[in-house]
Amino acid sequence: MQQDPPPLSRHLRVRTEHGYTVLEFRGDIDIAAAVELTPLLDAVTQRPAPRIVIDLRQVDFFDCSGLRLLTRARSRVLDHGGRIHLVCTHPLTLRVLRITGVAEVLPPRAGMAEALGSPGAASGRS
Template structure:
């Protein structure tokens, strides 16, 4: 059952959907936003067996600070035996993911439904 999002900051909203913690990143994700997002991200990714979805569909700008957030989330989830899925449909952000190799480690899905239906083998596990 889906819960209504709880605003943690203007750049991050968190809700539960089908046993996953969905973190919706919003707006411009730069160094200032990353500092705001980090505590909520760490709470969601630091639990044993966490099932997390990072939803970037409402992101308007994404720099290297955003990439660091995603890599950090991936590592923390894997360290705790969890799953991480990524939702992104913005062409420029997807291009950055391809160029940096992130799309190979964590294949982005275009919708939340696709990410929630994704198999465990494609959840960012090496």
């Protein structure tokens, strides 16, 4: 695991772990955060065959703006032939993911070890 660089935003830390770029979202992921995060997310997901883990464990609030970020990231990663995983343990965020169907296409994992060890997540499915 590489040492964490300084945060790009108060809502995002980026690090590399086992060949994956880990995007650790933090705090309230709402419309204001989404405006700040979208260009950062786009920069990471435009690379050829990106390997991404989005970690929501440090998120306190998550609304439809966060859902748009997740679906945008998934779409961009798959368009570039990459893999994407999601880590989430917060009960309310998990509920939002399930109700909206996002959990169907981007199944949340309980921890980093599970996400990094998941085979065949090119589609976002297990």
